[in-house]
Amino acid sequence: MQARPAAHMSAEGSRDNGATDGTMSPANGRVPKTANYEFGGPIGAFLVMASLPVVVYYLYFACSKESCGITYKPALSTRLEDYFDWEVNLILLGWIAFQAALYMVPVGKIAKGLPLRNGRRLQYRMNGFMAFVVSVTSFGALLFFKYPVTILYDKFLPFMTSSIIVSVILSILVYIKARTAPNHALATGGNSGNIIYDFFIGHELNPRLGSFDIKVFCELRPGLIGWVMIDLAFVVKAWADFPDNPPWGLLALTFSQVLYVADSLWYEECVLSTMDIIHDGFGFMLSFGDLAWVPFTYTLQARYLVDHSETTESKFCLLTIAALGLLGYYIFRASNSQKNEFRQNPNGSKVAHLQSIPTSTGKRLLVSGWWGLVRHPNYLGDLILALSWSLYCGFDSIIPYFYPIYFMILLVHRAYRDAAMCKEKYGEAWEQYCKRVPYQIFPLIF
Ligand code: NDP
Numbered sequence: 001m002q003a004r005p006a007a008h009m010s011a012e013g014s015r016d017n018g019a020t021d022g023t024m025s026p027a028n029g030r031v032p033k034t035a036n037y038e039f040g041g042p043i044g045a046f047l048v049m050a051s052l053p054v055v056v057y058y059l060y061f062a063c064s065k066e067s068c069g070i071t072y073k074p075a076l077s078t079r080l081e082d083y084f085d086w087e088v089n090l091i092l093l094g095w096i097a098f099q100a101a102l103y104m105v106p107v108g109k110i111a112k113g114l115p116l117r118n119g120r121r122l123q124y125r126m127n128g129f130m131a132f133v134v135s136v137t138s139f140g141a142l143l144f145f146k147y148p149v150t151i152l153y154d155k156f157l158p159f160m161t162s163s164i165i166v167s168v169i170l171s172i173l174v175y176i177k178a179r180t181a182p183n184h185a186l187a188t189g190g191n192s193g194n195i196i197y198d199f200f201i202g203h204e205l206n207p208r209l210g211s212f213d214i215k216v217f218c219e220l221r222p223g224l225i226g227w228v229m230i231d232l233a234f235v236v237k238a239w240a241d242f243p244d245n246p247p248w249g250l251l252a253l254t255f256s257q258v259l260y261v262a263d264s265l266w267y268e269e270c271v272l273s274t275m276d277i278i279h280d281g282f283g284f285m286l287s288f289g290d291l292a293w294v295p296f297t298y299t300l301q302a303r304y305l306v307d308h309s310e311t312t313e314s315k316f317c318l319l320t321i322a323a324l325g326l327l328g329y330y331i332f333r334a335s336n337s338q339k340n341e342f343r344q345n346p347n348g349s350k351v352a353h354l355q356s357i358p359t360s361t362g363k364r365l366l367v368s369g370w371w372g373l374v375r376h377p378n379y380l381g382d383l384i385l386a387l388s389w390s391l392y393c394g395f396d397s398i399i400p401y402f403y404p405i406y407f408m409i410l411l412v413h414r415a416y417r418d419a420a421m422c423k424e425k426y427g428e429a430w431e432q433y434c435k436r437v438p439y440q441i442f443p444l445i446f
Contacts, residue, residue, distance in 0.1 A: 031117060031183055034192040038201070038417065045200035049284055053164050056296055059402060060157060063300065065307040068397040085158035091151070092162045095229075098138075099221040102131040104212065111269045113206075114278050118184045122206055124213060124272060128220050128265035135225045136258075139232055150240065152233035153306065160296045163223075167291040171199065171284040174214060178203035178281070187281030202281020215282040218290040219271060220264060226295040228261050234302045242309060249313055249392045250305040256325045256389065257302070263333060270340050275418060297403065304393050304400045311394045318392070325388035332381030335370035339378070342366055357436075359429035367436050374439045375419075379411040383441070415440045 039045050061074045077083070108127030115121050142149055152159065175198070178186065187205040190198045207214045231254045238247040264271070271277055276286060305311060313321070342351040346364055355372070356364035370377040386404040393400035419440075422430045440446055 031186040031188055031191050034189055034197075037192065037197065038189065042194045042197040045197045049200055049288075052288055052293065056160060056164065056292060059297055059300055059399065060160060063304055063307075063397070063399040068304060068308065068399050070398060083157055083161045085155055085162075088151075088155050088158040089162050092159060092166065095226065096166070096222045099131060099135075099225065100212070100217065102127070102134055103217050103221060105130065111272060113272045116184070116205070117188075122208075122213070123211070124216055124269075125211070126268050128268040129262070131221060132225055132228070132262055132265045136228065136232070139229055143236065149233045150237045152230050153237045153303075156230075156296075156303070160292070163292040163295065164288070167288045168284070170214075170218075170291070171287040174207045174282050174287070175199045175203055177207055181207070187279070189279060190281035190283060198281075198283065200284045202283030202286060205281050206277075207282050215277065215286065216271065218282070218287060219276060220268060223290045223292075223294040224261055224264060227298050228258050230295055230299045231257055231302045234299070234306045238306045238309060241306075245309070247305060247309065248315075248318055249311060250302060252318055252322050252325075253301055253305065253389055253392045256322070256329070256385070257298070259329065260385065263329075267336070267340075270336060273340070273343065275414070275421075279421065297406075300402060301389050301393050301400045304397070308393075308396070311392075311396065313392065313394060321388050321391045324391070325385050328381045328384030328386075328388060330381070331370070332378055332385060335377035335381060338370050339366065357429055357432055359426040361425060363426075365426065365429060365433045367433060372437055374441055374443055375434070375437050376411070376415050376441050379415065379441045383408055383411065411441065412446070 037044075039048055061076060062068065062070065062072055064074055066072075066074070103125070105127055106125065107130055108125055111124050111126050112121040113124060139149065148154075178198075181204045185204055185206065187202050190201040190203045190205075192198055235247065235250055235254050238250050280286060338351060338354075341348050342354065342356070343363075346352070346356065351366075351369075354366055355368040356366050358364050366372065374380060383404060386407045390401045390404050419430075419434075426433075
């Protein structure tokens with residue numbers, strides 16, 4: 001690493017708009033060129049970018065009211081207005097602006113992110129749960145005043161198109177911004193010099209406008225809370241279609257997904273130590289993922305249950321699936337909390353009894369409790385929960401199982417990415433941990 005002139009340092013400091021504290025490390029955190037490509041390098045990144053929107057549209061068309069299956073060949077509309085709608089555009093932009101305004105409301109604690117390469121720690125306002133409660137209450141108010149909230153169902157396709165367009169435009173804007181960002185603000189993984197690759201993976205680590213953190217905002221607000229709004233609109237639609245027949249499966253699914261989103265926002269601070277925040281830059285991958293992929297593919301099971309109301313599960317089946325979902329949620333929450341508590345204070349009363357091994361960085365790695373069972377117990381819980389969501393849809397079609405299948409691939413890939421990073425961070429200690437905890441996600445299997 002190379003020291004930088006003090007004058008440059010202060011200029012860069014002023015770019016952070018005072019939203020940081022901590023001191024510059026002597027090495028000044030210069031970000032080196034990215035040495036190793038992920039996702040198959042520029043070609044892989046290009047193919048992923050080209051295929052993700054296709055998958056989102058495919059899932060929409062392959063699973064409609066008429067039919068839902070991989071062999072189903074729907075008749076695609078050629079009318080532009082079926083895909084793009086100005087009113088929908090306005091609603092979407094209004095929604096993002098509403099969430100941005102809530103993000104800026106000065107309530108909730110200020111949390112510090114993990115130290116950046118230059119020693120600084122960004123500050124974040126933690127008011128996500130408030131935004132969630134206000135959003136759900138606003139949805140209730142709109143329903144009360146008879147606003148047709150089912151527009152989210154009726155114009156799902158234009159909402160999808162607009163969200164994709166917004167995510168692409170945002171990726172372009174943040175990439176342009178990143179080109180003028182100081183070196184220390186770049187993401188270690190997205191500084192290859194290849195435009196396609198850096199655009200995809202994210203060139204700048206934490207793009208900000210003043211104290212407005214674009215990445216944390218996108219990770220937790222418009223798309224994630226939007227997912228809940230879509231689910232709720234689907235419940236309204238299903239109940240309106242069959243008022244005498246409450247959609248129990250859809251209600252249970254929605255409850256579980258709302259709990260999952262509410263949990264993410266209640267424990268919002270935990271996002272600050274995730275790979276997305278500390279390692280990945282903000283580029284197409286996260287912009288598209290947060291704004292288009294999450295709200296329009298994670299709602300697939302709910303959409304299936306609205307369109308296929310004949311999917312009836314016995315009360316016993318529903319209760320069994322709900323219990324499985326709660327088990328998944330419990331593993332997910334307990335393991336994430338255990339690690340967070342340990343990272344915050346290894347001597348805390350809830351984690352002091354756990355065994356851990358030292359590393360050369362001063363941090364320790366847990367080898368008992370949840371993190372002694374497998375190396376990613378939180379992924380295990382998340383996957384069980386994901387599976388439970390699809391089980392509500394029965395077994396008539398494989399398409400509603402897209403989410404757990406895709407999620408398993410994502411988390412297995414993520415486990416390998418994390419292992420490579422931990423090996424680099426902790427060296428010998430990581431190898432020792434892997435020997436003591438041989439399985440990554442599924443005990444005795446993987
Ligand atoms: P983790 O929360 O598993 O974080 C991995 C980090 O934890 C490692 O880099 C290391 O960081 C630390 N760590 C690993 N092993 C140990 C140990 N034995 N003891 C102490 N610390 C350890 O990964 P993610 O950030 O990928 O996931 C966070 C959550 O988000 C998960 O529950 C995941 O399921 C969920 N998720 C959900 C997605 C969705 O689309 N719904 C997408 C991606 C993730 P360090 O040592 O530096 O602290």
